[in-house]
Amino acid sequence: MAFTAEQESLVVNSWNVLKNNSGDLGLKFFLKIFSAAPEAKPLFAYLKDSSVPLDQNPKLKTHATLVFVMIGESAIQLRKTGKVTVGESNLKHLGAVHVKVGVQDAHFAVAKSAFLETIKEGVGEQWSAALSDAWGLAYDHLVAAIKSEMK
Known part of the structure; x- marks a missing residue:
């Protein structure tokens, strides 16, 4: 996976x-995840009892922005560092959180598809x-x- x-x-x-x-x-990225896998919504404690529409939920937008930026930043540093690096968080913490909330392999697959669709929309004619292969490989390294x- 070089x-x-x-x-x-x-x-x-x-x-x-x-x-x-x-x-x-x-936010588009996460809305795509929830559209493809509505069962993933309860994995987010702040969404469980919220009556705020997903596209207007400030906690979701904050989280979605942080995750999107983390994926992007870890991707652009991948070749330079030779490994996945994450900003303010660390991999042990991310692993523990994903275990705690019950993230499964299928969730990562749905998220990858949603991520690539979001990238496609974001870059347009580029x-x-x-490009899909490059972002897909970077995502796979992070996962x-x-x-x-x-x-």
């Missing part, structure tokens, strides 16, 4: 387009099979790192 210089360039260039709209794109801490 991340090539070409893939790094694709991810970095597209991230420069995406990061300025990370709040809206992050989208290509190579593998999180899963390694879930055991």
Whole structure:
């Protein structure tokens, strides 16, 4: 699962387009997850008893933005560092949280599909099979790192 210089360039260039709209794109990303897998909604404690529509929930938007930026930032650093790095959090914490709430492999697969669809919408004409492969590989690296801490 080596991340090539070409893939790094694709991810970095597209991230420069995406990061300025990370709040809206992050929310779109999570709305796509919940649309594809409504059963994932209860994994988020702040959504369980909320009557606020998902697209207007400030806690969801904050969380979605943080996750979207974390994925993007870990992707653009992947080749430079040779491993997944995450900002203010750490992988042990992410692994523990994912175990605690009951995240399963299927959830990661749904999230990957939703993430790639969101990237496609965000970059518009810049989208290509190579860009999809690059972001998909970066996402897979992050998920593998999180899963390694879930055991």
